[in-house]
Amino acid sequence: MTFDFIEKRPGPGDRLVWFPFADNDDFNPSWWNHRSFYGESSYTLLEVHSDGVEVARIELDSDVAIDHYVGTPQLGDTALEIQLIEVAASQRRRGVGTKIMQALVARHPERRLLAFSEEADDFWASLGWARYDHPEGPRFSRPLFIQTAAGA
Numbered sequence: 001m002t003f004d005f006i007e008k009r010p011g012p013g014d015r016l017v018w019f020p021f022a023d024n025d026d027f028n029p030s031w032w033n034h035r036s037f038y039g040e041s042s043y044t045l046l047e048v049h050s051d052g053v054e055v056a057r058i059e060l061d062s063d064v065a066i067d068h069y070v071g072t073p074q075l076g077d078t079a080l081e082i083q084l085i086e087v088a089a090s091q092r093r094r095g096v097g098t099k100i101m102q103a104l105v106a107r108h109p110e111r112r113l114l115a116f117s118e119e120a121d122d123f124w125a126s127l128g129w130a131r132y133d134h135p136e137g138p139r140f141s142r143p144l145f146i147q148t149a150a151g152a
């Protein structure tokens with residue numbers, strides 16, 4: 001399975017808000033419908049295709065803070081957060097998310113990918129990523145999963 005990662009960018013007519021993705025019932029519209037231009041933005045939106053079909057959407061963020069979690073490594077500017085990944089509802093539990101994450105890691109060899117898990121702990125753990133918890137515990141703060149370092 002191979003993937004095309006298409007970076008979404010606002011057009012010249014997009015000023016206050018823009019609509020990065022086309023309507024697609026396979027994705028949650030409230031997560032992806034629009035973005036505003038208010039304030040500085042450090043995010044990147046990706047539309048992921050396989051054989052011409054949209055199979056996932058990803059939001060990356062390079063402005064990451066993880067020091068408030070217990071025992072985290074010093075990642076500095078190498079940290080790259082997956083703010084959100086959504087695999088098309090009709091494509092889930094077929095290994096698509098896993099293969100996309102492998103491809104994303106390969107696209108960013110100098111970075112360490114990480115995610116604050118929103119009810120997807122089993123998925124992030126299945127990738128072999130290391131889990132870190134907030135000092136107050138997982139009841140109040142989402143667990144953090146960090147990509148294993150190359151060669152580790």
Ligand SMILES: CC(C)(COP(=O)(O)OP(=O)(O)OC[C@H]1O[C@@H](n2cnc3c(N)ncnc32)[C@H](O)[C@@H]1OP(=O)(O)O)[C@@H](O)C(=O)NCCC(=O)NCCS
Binds near residue numbers: 087097099117120
């Ligand atoms: C989380 C998500 C990206 C996983 O994508 P996917 O393509 O379905 O994942 P995979 O098929 O590669 O799953 C790999 C493994 O992760 C675990 N896993 C994935 N989805 C799971 C679920 N709903 N419940 C329990 N374990 C799950 C399983 O161990 C699975 O292996 P298995 O199918 O052999 O048991 C997808 O379910 C999704 O888009 N969910 C809605 C959005 C979301 O929750 N995003 C994450 C926010 S942090």
